[in-house]
Amino acid sequence: MAKERTLAILKPDCVRKDLIGTVIKHIQEGGFRIVSLKMVRLSKQGAEGFYEVHRGRPFFEDLTNFMSSGPCVPIVLEKDNAIEDFRKLIGATDPAEADEGTVRKLYADNKGENIVHGSDSVENGKIEISYFFPENELVQMHA
Numbered sequence: 705m706a707k708e709r710t711l712a713i714l715k716p717d718c719v720r721k722d723l724i725g726t727v728i729k730h731i732q733e734g735g736f737r738i739v740s741l742k743m744v745r746l747s748k749q750g751a752e753g754f755y756e757v758h759r760g761r762p763f764f765e766d767l768t769n770f771m772s773s774g775p776c777v778p779i780v781l782e783k784d785n786a787i788e789d790f791r792k793l794i795g796a797t798d799p800a801e802a803d804e805g806t807v808r809k810l811y812a813d814n815k816g817e818n819i820v821h822g823s824d825s826v827e828n829g830k831i832e833i834s835y836f837f838p839e840n841e842l843v844q845m846h847a
């Protein structure tokens with residue numbers, strides 16, 4: 705299996721509920737290596753840019769208001785099969801439909817405020833990582 709990178713975002717609800725450490729513990733226990741992380745406050749425009757593919761969807765306005773409602777924590781993660789494995793760790797978009805033990809099942813309130821983002825493909829992951837992290841912030845731990 706190939707090493708992949710994915711972009712996680714601990715969303716504003718995760719930060720407000722003081723669950724940053726708790727969710728990072730799930731992530732690290734899941735075998736993901738943290739390549740980089742930071743806390744940022746997206747502007748409304750910044751949130752719209754990140755979720756551009758969803759523009760026009762009925763939830764777009766609520767989603768971008770929510771994502772710009774407070775600080776969030778983007779995290780670059782690395783692991784074999786990271787994209788698929790991270791989506792498994794977080795569970796379905798709607799916590800009501802997420803598997804037992806997943807981050808969204810455990811901590812999310814609803815389909816909109818669902819604690820965490822995960823990239824859905826290697827290609828989108830690259831684009832999403834570059835949205836938050838310039839190359840010099842992607843720390844190389846191993847030679």
Ligand code: ADP
Pocket residue numbers: 758763767796797815816817818820821822824
């Ligand atoms: P995922 O984050 O699981 O990849 P999507 O890419 O489909 O899900 O949607 C992006 C985000 O938009 C979701 O994580 C969620 O916050 C929000 N969202 C998606 N669908 C809905 C919906 N039907 N109602 C409210 N919010 C939604």
Ligand code: MG
Pocket residue numbers: 822823824
């Ligand atoms: Mg998605």
